Amino acid sequence: MARHPTKSADQAQYCVMKAPFGCLGIETQLVDGSLMISSIDYLRPSTPVTKPQNQLAKEAVNQISAYFQDPHYQFDLPLKPAGTAHQSKVWKSVLDVAAGQTTTYGEIAQKIKSGARAVGTACGANPYPLITPCHRVVSAQGLGGFMKEDAPGFYRQIKIWLLKHEGVL
Numbered sequence: 001m002a003r004h005p006t007k008s009a010d011q012a013q014y015c016v017m018k019a020p021f022g023c024l025g026i027e028t029q030l031v032d033g034s035l036m037i038s039s040i041d042y043l044r045p046s047t048p049v050t051k052p053q054n055q056l057a058k059e060a061v062n063q064i065s066a067y068f069q070d071p072h073y074q075f076d077l078p079l080k081p082a083g084t085a086h087q088s089k090v091w092k093s094v095l096d097v098a099a100g101q102t103t104t105y106g107e108i109a110q111k112i113k114s115g116a117r118a119v120g121t122a123c124g125a126n127p128y129p130l131i132t133p134c135h136r137v138v139s140a141q142g143l144g145g146f147m148k149e150d151a152p153g154f155y156r157q158i159k160i161w162l163l164k165h166e167g168v169l
Contacts, residue, residue, distance in 0.1 A: 011030040013029075014026070014028075016048065016050045017061050021157065021158045023043040023045060024041065024042065025039070025041035025043050026052070027039040028056045028060070035055075037060055037077050037078065038082075040129055040131065042154075042155060042158050063077060064130060071099045071100070072098075072099045079132075087125055089114070091132045093111055094123070094133060100167045101168070102168055103138075104116075104137065105137055105138075105139060106119075135159045136166075143163075
Protein backbone atom coordinates (compact mmCIF):
# COMPACT_ATOMS: atom_id res chain seq x y z
CA MET A 1 0.00 0.00 0.00
CA ALA A 2 3.04 2.25 0.09
CA ARG A 3 3.12 5.13 -2.31
CA HIS A 4 6.23 6.85 -3.48
CA PRO A 5 4.98 9.68 -5.66
CA THR A 6 7.33 11.80 -7.66
CA LYS A 7 7.19 15.57 -7.56
CA SER A 8 4.54 16.83 -9.95
CA ALA A 9 2.26 19.77 -10.50
CA ASP A 10 0.52 19.05 -7.17
CA GLN A 11 3.93 19.34 -5.45
CA ALA A 12 3.46 16.14 -3.45
CA GLN A 13 6.51 15.18 -1.40
CA TYR A 14 7.12 11.92 0.42
CA CYS A 15 9.45 11.16 3.31
CA VAL A 16 10.00 8.04 5.39
CA MET A 17 10.75 7.97 9.11
CA LYS A 18 11.65 5.11 11.43
CA ALA A 19 8.95 3.91 13.82
CA PRO A 20 9.14 1.38 16.67
CA PHE A 21 7.22 -1.13 14.51
CA GLY A 22 8.82 -0.40 11.13
CA CYS A 23 8.63 2.83 9.17
CA LEU A 24 6.08 5.52 8.36
CA GLY A 25 5.72 7.22 5.02
CA ILE A 26 4.43 10.78 5.17
CA GLU A 27 3.15 12.52 2.07
CA THR A 28 2.56 16.26 1.99
CA GLN A 29 0.80 18.08 -0.79
CA LEU A 30 -0.07 21.64 -1.70
CA VAL A 31 -3.87 21.93 -1.69
CA ASP A 32 -5.41 25.24 -2.74
CA GLY A 33 -2.27 27.07 -1.66
CA SER A 34 -1.93 25.33 1.72
CA LEU A 35 0.50 22.54 2.53
CA MET A 36 -1.32 19.55 4.04
CA ILE A 37 -0.67 15.95 5.00
CA SER A 38 -2.16 13.85 2.18
CA SER A 39 -1.32 10.38 3.50
CA ILE A 40 0.53 8.39 6.12
CA ASP A 41 1.57 4.82 5.30
CA TYR A 42 2.73 1.98 7.52
CA LEU A 43 5.85 0.58 5.88
CA ARG A 44 8.08 -2.42 6.45
CA PRO A 45 11.23 -1.96 8.59
CA SER A 46 13.43 -2.44 5.51
CA THR A 47 12.06 0.70 3.82
CA PRO A 48 14.83 3.26 3.28
CA VAL A 49 14.48 6.39 5.40
CA THR A 50 14.24 9.69 3.52
CA LYS A 51 14.44 13.12 5.11
CA PRO A 52 11.46 15.48 5.16
CA GLN A 53 11.76 18.11 2.44
CA ASN A 54 9.41 20.77 3.79
CA GLN A 55 8.43 22.32 7.11
CA LEU A 56 5.12 20.43 7.41
CA ALA A 57 6.81 17.07 6.89
CA LYS A 58 9.39 18.02 9.54
CA GLU A 59 6.57 19.01 11.92
CA ALA A 60 4.75 15.73 11.22
CA VAL A 61 7.93 13.77 12.03
CA ASN A 62 8.32 15.79 15.27
CA GLN A 63 4.69 15.24 16.32
CA ILE A 64 4.73 11.53 15.48
CA SER A 65 7.99 11.17 17.44
CA ALA A 66 6.29 12.94 20.36
CA TYR A 67 3.43 10.39 20.17
CA PHE A 68 5.96 7.55 20.31
CA GLN A 69 7.29 9.12 23.54
CA ASP A 70 3.84 9.91 24.99
CA PRO A 71 0.78 8.02 23.69
CA HIS A 72 -1.49 10.82 24.94
CA TYR A 73 0.17 13.39 22.66
CA GLN A 74 -2.44 15.40 20.71
CA PHE A 75 -1.71 15.83 17.02
CA ASP A 76 -2.21 19.21 15.39
CA LEU A 77 -1.53 18.77 11.68
CA PRO A 78 -3.48 20.01 8.63
CA LEU A 79 -4.98 17.05 6.79
CA LYS A 80 -6.05 17.07 3.16
CA PRO A 81 -9.81 16.47 2.98
CA ALA A 82 -10.35 12.86 1.93
CA GLY A 83 -12.93 10.11 1.79
CA THR A 84 -16.63 9.75 1.26
CA ALA A 85 -19.25 11.30 3.52
CA HIS A 86 -19.59 7.95 5.31
CA GLN A 87 -15.84 7.56 5.79
CA SER A 88 -15.63 11.10 7.14
CA LYS A 89 -18.35 10.31 9.73
CA VAL A 90 -16.45 7.20 10.82
CA TRP A 91 -13.11 9.01 11.06
CA LYS A 92 -14.69 11.90 12.98
CA SER A 93 -16.15 9.38 15.49
CA VAL A 94 -12.77 7.67 15.84
CA LEU A 95 -11.21 10.99 16.86
CA ASP A 96 -13.44 10.90 19.97
CA VAL A 97 -11.73 7.72 21.24
CA ALA A 98 -8.98 8.76 23.64
CA ALA A 99 -5.58 7.12 23.91
CA GLY A 100 -5.79 4.17 26.25
CA GLN A 101 -9.43 3.52 25.28
CA THR A 102 -11.09 1.42 22.61
CA THR A 103 -14.49 1.22 20.99
CA THR A 104 -16.01 -1.38 18.72
CA TYR A 105 -16.96 -1.22 15.07
CA GLY A 106 -20.54 -1.87 16.20
CA GLU A 107 -20.53 1.00 18.71
CA ILE A 108 -19.39 3.45 16.06
CA ALA A 109 -21.91 1.99 13.62
CA GLN A 110 -24.73 2.52 16.12
CA LYS A 111 -23.55 6.08 16.82
CA ILE A 112 -23.51 7.08 13.13
CA LYS A 113 -26.42 4.83 12.04
CA SER A 114 -24.36 2.53 9.86
CA GLY A 115 -23.23 -1.10 9.81
CA ALA A 116 -20.23 -2.54 11.61
CA ARG A 117 -18.72 -3.89 8.37
CA ALA A 118 -19.05 -0.48 6.72
CA VAL A 119 -17.27 1.08 9.71
CA GLY A 120 -14.51 -1.53 9.40
CA THR A 121 -14.15 -0.80 5.70
CA ALA A 122 -13.89 2.94 6.40
CA CYS A 123 -11.25 2.32 9.07
CA GLY A 124 -9.32 0.21 6.57
CA ALA A 125 -9.36 3.11 4.11
CA ASN A 126 -8.12 5.70 6.65
CA PRO A 127 -5.37 7.74 4.94
CA TYR A 128 -4.11 9.17 8.26
CA PRO A 129 -3.37 6.32 10.69
CA LEU A 130 -2.07 7.44 14.09
CA ILE A 131 -3.57 10.90 13.56
CA THR A 132 -7.04 9.41 13.02
CA PRO A 133 -6.54 6.46 15.39
CA CYS A 134 -8.53 3.63 13.82
CA HIS A 135 -6.28 1.23 15.73
CA ARG A 136 -8.49 2.04 18.74
CA VAL A 137 -11.48 0.42 17.05
CA VAL A 138 -11.78 -3.31 17.77
CA SER A 139 -14.28 -6.05 17.08
CA ALA A 140 -16.81 -7.15 19.69
CA GLN A 141 -15.05 -10.55 19.82
CA GLY A 142 -11.47 -9.36 20.06
CA LEU A 143 -8.87 -7.31 18.27
CA GLY A 144 -10.44 -7.32 14.82
CA GLY A 145 -8.74 -6.65 11.53
CA PHE A 146 -6.64 -3.71 10.59
CA MET A 147 -6.06 -1.95 7.30
CA LYS A 148 -7.17 -4.74 4.94
CA GLU A 149 -5.13 -7.33 6.82
CA ASP A 150 -2.24 -8.89 4.95
CA ALA A 151 -1.41 -12.60 5.20
CA PRO A 152 1.70 -12.33 7.44
CA GLY A 153 -0.11 -9.99 9.81
CA PHE A 154 2.20 -6.96 9.50
CA TYR A 155 -0.61 -4.41 9.98
CA ARG A 156 -2.17 -6.45 12.79
CA GLN A 157 1.18 -6.43 14.61
CA ILE A 158 1.25 -2.63 14.28
CA LYS A 159 -2.25 -2.44 15.81
CA ILE A 160 -1.09 -4.61 18.71
CA TRP A 161 2.01 -2.45 19.22
CA LEU A 162 -0.04 0.76 19.19
CA LEU A 163 -2.62 -0.57 21.66
CA LYS A 164 0.15 -1.80 23.97
CA HIS A 165 1.88 1.59 23.67
CA GLU A 166 -1.36 3.25 24.75
CA GLY A 167 -1.79 0.84 27.67
CA VAL A 168 -4.82 -1.03 26.29
CA LEU A 169 -3.23 -4.48 25.95
